Amino acid sequence: MKKKLAILLCVVMASTVFLGGCKKTGVNTSADKASSDVIKIGVFEPMTGGNAAGGALEIEGIKLANKLYPTALGKKVELVLVDNKSDKSEAANAASRLVEKDKVTAIIGSWGSGYSMAAGPIIKQAKVPTVATSATNPLVTKGNDYYFRVCFIDPFQGTVMANYAFTKLNAKKIAIVQEVSNDYAVGLAKFFADSFKKLTGDDKAILSVSNYNTGDQDFNAQLTNIKAQNPDAIFAPGNFTESALVIKQARQLGITVPFIGGDTWETPEFISIGKNDVEGATFSTFFATEKPITKESDKFLTEYRKEYSGKEPAAVAALGYDAYLILIDALNRVGSVDSVKLRDELAKTKDFQGAAGVINFDENRNAVKSAVIKEVKNGKFTFKEVIEPTK
């Protein structure tokens, strides 16, 4: 009985493979895409797993943009959402699925440089223009003509915080606590360290680099050692999940010096978990609601508050919004869904008025934008200042 079941299953499975899989002649012809009356834009984000928070925020922005600008080239724009499960091989699968099965015109994604990099080779080979939202590692776009990003990159972000620590905090010695299993954190820590050492002229300005793993919950050992070293400030790039606990435990141990970090801190959970202990935590990010930069920023803010009843948007939501807008804009300019033409048009984007700032792509397709420094004040993310990119 079971054997027959097995054979039956084999037959079923084989037939679905053949019937469902037969390729239409020709590869992704633009005729195919243009003949249908929707334009599909793929979105791959972490919707489950450890980074689901970041992914969810960006999807909010993307969906809002889709709601406000639902058409391009006279056709309806449809979003195809695929979960990369906060996992690199799933990210590659997700991109592959979007490109090969759903045959999307363009892709938006992903939160998390690691996942973007995993999808990179597939995107490059399939020649589908992709816009990364908040992935800041330089390797995402390097050498990949089809990958763009609407945010700045870590070498810049590292210098922003190093500058802040040196000039505003008057710090001469800093301890670093990094999430060693997160490529974003490790990269950012390195750029920060290099920049800070150059600023102070002191090779020993970084007192120590302590590591922790994703998912760790106990940082008392590392923090006790840091307390003994007496730094002027602590740079702690890492996901908000661990960073909130790091700061909390530091305060409990009696460490009073300021904590500085990167853009991944800006999520509601950072404050809800950190509570009073994260007061004063300062970090660099892409966008501040108090300082809308363009008319689109105002529109984004009003619409977001309406759509998500009173919630304040996170910076990455604005980036997701911009990624969508910039694609629509390029589509309308180029007048076709041909991937090569779209990519070239995208590269020509000049002074695009996005919600998170004015976007210009440099030769590596990275957005040259200003950074914003925010601080946690009275339980809210408050704007501190804008840092312009060095030309």
Added chain:
Amino acid sequence: MHYKIDCGALRYLKVPQLLRGYIMFLNMSLSSFLQHLTNGISLGSLYALIAIGYTMVYGILRLINFAHGDIFMMATYFAFYAMVTFLLPWYISFFLVIVLTTLLGILVEKAAYRPIRNAPKISILISAIGMSFFLENLATVVFGGRPKAFPAPDIFTKIIHIGSISIQRLTIIIPIVTFVFLLFLLYLINRTKSGMAMRAVSKDYETASIMGVDVNKTISFTFGIGSALAAVGAIMWGMKFPQIAPLMGVMPGLKCFIAAVIGGIGNITGAVIGGFILGIGEIMLVAFFPNLTGYRDAFAFILLIAILLFKPTGIMGEKISEKV
């Protein structure tokens, strides 16, 4: 039979590394060391509480309950919802959580382990693994994958200063609670009838059932107690590390099982000792060898393999003879 013992791993702890650790030890101030020690004891007690659950179930069923870590995780979520969504005061919530988790543990046993109790060992182990993944994924779907902030009542999280060490009240409460429960459990096992039933079933459950012991009830009772203790551990863990996520039970679950093995699986005092060894050892590793922080989790596994190779029955374990 003689087997070559693999000393290869030791080669990686290079001499300069060891020296550095020693120098660190000498240079470390007393207050730092005491701080590390207090943290270690606190962490160790948490591990101990969860390890007891593993050891009790293994003692009775010879089963590694892979799902125990996830029952621990579910307990933290129960507590979260009780206090945040239903806004119950903490003393009621905690009690409720313990009851609910006990029921969950008993349910898991009835659903996934009882039907295949007589099947080959591998099947029941696979069922345990499957149950563990099922609970994790269910939690992801129902509660959402994003971590949540555990509401720790202020009465526990207030910082107190003893000399130059600053700790939360919680850090002292945890070991005390662990000891109280350990004593209570030892009394239960050794002085009560139900305890005697548990010991009988773990020795030989067929004979025990012939002697009139209700085996099913005893096993359910064991699971219940194990889960209740996991719930207590979960509540305190949530207060100490106020961030809960569906996959938070994986590592602690594995580590606590290792703690139980180190102490001698099947032996409750052993589980507590194992928990402390693991907790304090982990903290000291990171304290003295900060370059090896990445290997923190590996520490537990290395200890496990060492124990399995040199004293497989654990620190407090009894020799198990193999019947042919």
Added chain:
Amino acid sequence: MIKRKVISTLVVLLFLILFVLFANNYLDSYVVRILNLCAIYVVLGLSMNLINGFTGLFSLGHAGFMAVGAYTTALLTMSPAVKAQNFFMMPLIKPLDSISWPFLPALLLAGLLSAFVAFLIGAPVLRLKGDYLAIATLGFSEIIRIIFTNTQNITNGALGINGIPSTTNLWWSFGAAAFTVIIMILLISSSYGRALKAIREDEVAAESMGISLFKHKVLSFMIGAFLAGIGGGLLGNLLGTIDPLMFRFMLTFNILLIIVLGGMGSITGTIVSAFIITIAGEALRFLDETMDLGFVVIPGIAGLRMVVFSGLLIIVVLFFSNGLMGNKEFSLEKIINKFKKKPLEEGGSK
């Protein structure tokens, strides 16, 4: 008899070659990707089945061997330029940073390295029984993963490796699968295979029959690890990117699911269930997405797919504890006999 077996094997191989030719030219690249995954999981499933199903050693350390295989193959097949780009935090050690090998020798070395690691692990650990062996092998697998996360200058640590050349195609994966199946069949039907099954059934009895437990267990472990290393290498070169987080216990669990579902002592069972599970994994994606049933739209719940998967494992273990095929194999003989319908003769003539 033997002639028939050889002929049928050749026929199967011919069919496979034709199938791969067809698939490469006519099938969607998404489907090709899935087929590649299926074949790789056949290799992985069989390698684990050799250790767990045929020798009865409950080993949960497979992910570790796969990691060794995947990293070795990746580091050997990548070009120095791509490697330099990846190792921007800490440069790769010599001589790895300047060499670049073709695929086959890389795979073979990967397998050999995994086998070597298996020897190091197995020698002390394989005398443990049941649960203890399971946890010890799991521990080793995690230790390997943690070591890979921290050796920045060999494996690029947590950053992982991107841009691995996608040299895995249907020829390689199906070829490796066929190779694995042939090896398994030859092994199992030899006296060595019988010794393994004897060890599985009753170790003490096997030992008293003169079978060297240590030798056979370690050898089985090593061969299983060799194949797992090759499978890992194929996987890495298919996905194009690897990092230590890929090789957690979850991966071992997936393969465990495959061999339990297929039947832990059956080669055909593993092959069939590898295909079923891989395809089902993709097909069930619809559970994660919004379902439009016409009259009602059920919003997609991310993660529902995995809930179904684990529920499936529990159900299989509870009700079909022997899997699809149990201990039996698919054999041409039995099918042909069925058609011939030889009448049973009673003692004496009719």
